[in-house]
Amino acid sequence: MKPGEIYSKTMPFVWAKLLLGLLTVVISVVIFAILMGIAWLFKSEVLYLVMFFIWLSATGVVNFILNHYMGYMVKAGHVAVITEAVTTGRIPDNQVAYGKQMVKERFLTSNVYFVIDKLVSGAVKQLQKGFEKVAGSLGSLVPGMDVVVKIGKLFISIALGYIDECCLGYTFLKKGQGAFKSAADGVVIYAQNWKKLLKDAAKTTATVVILLVIITLVSFLLFALVIRLIKWNSPDIARIAGFVAFLLACCVAAAIKFAFIDSYMLVKMMVSYMQEAPTTVITFDLYGKLSGLSAKFKELFNKGQQESPNAQPAVTTAGTAQIAAPVSGDKPKFCGECGAKNAPGTKFCAECGKPIA
Secondary structure, X not given: OOHHHHHHHOHHHHHHXXXXXXXXXXXXXXXXXXXXXXXXXXXXXXXXXXXXXXXXXXXHHHXXXXXXXXXXXXXXXXXXXHHHHHHHOOXXXXXXXXXXXXXXXXXXXXXXXXXXXXXXXXXXXXXXXXXXXXXXXXXHHOOOHHHHHHHHHHHHHHHXXXXXXXXXXXXXXXXXXXXXXXXXXHHHHHHHOHHHHHHHXXXXXXXXXXXXXXXXXXXXXXXXXXXXXXXXXXXXXXXXXXXXXXXXXXXXXXXHHHHXXXXXXXXXXXXXXXXXXXXXXXXXXXXHHHHHHOHHHHHHHHHHXXXXXXXOOOOXXXXXXXXXXXXXXXOOEEXXXXXXXEOOOOOEOOOXXXXXX
């Protein structure tokens, strides 16, 4: 299935994301009206400032509950359905129920999903720092290059924002092994195909930036117009109201981006990722290197090893990624760094990721 077709056929998840985003904005506006109303009753400019900071905190809490908890679950269900569509060419009849069931079966509880999502996201961001170090050195050596470097970092940051979902999508594809192990494999697949994946992402990242700027400006103009029609008691309060208009515009723009733009980018990236995953041969040398580069990946990899400590990591089933298995030997190997016992023939320690002689 093509990305556009998958996107159009999974719109229930897009509308759910938009609903959560707009609900955050509505609740935020209601809280703002109540707090400003209290300050207006007492006719105190100091109380206006106090209520404003209380409103900022309350908005943050509402956003966390709705978008960082419920939103995560909606996104996970969407990833599960996209994975099914990319790998089988069909959309489940009741895709919402299917997404919920897959998330429940794969992660058991939302806490497990949160842990894996954070580890994958952290690992991807830590790997990104390698690019930033190289780019930073170029920026200091070549005059005017720092602007190009900043733009490059922005594009890479946006593009990598969808990679962690691709890695989590791999956990739905690999139902026969633990979620932590599959997520670690997913990061390695990304690392081995990063050039092609970033190239594909760069084609649509510019569109994301342009649309986000346009949506934010339009939203700000609408909120600013409404607030300007209200007569405020003092210029200071009017300035605060203008700042609030800007914040609400950013929230609306973020909600639209999260629902429509991010969903489309997610589909595009997952199609590209899933096309590479089945033919990717994962080598254990890369596990060790990534463990040394990223503490988050090392933690993810170790948790994956603990899920099935006696299982061989060789998988050669058709249609799934192949992992090069360690060469068998007579005796177990002990890590010279941490002393952990490893299976015969292991090249990298399952506990610390260090090479084993």
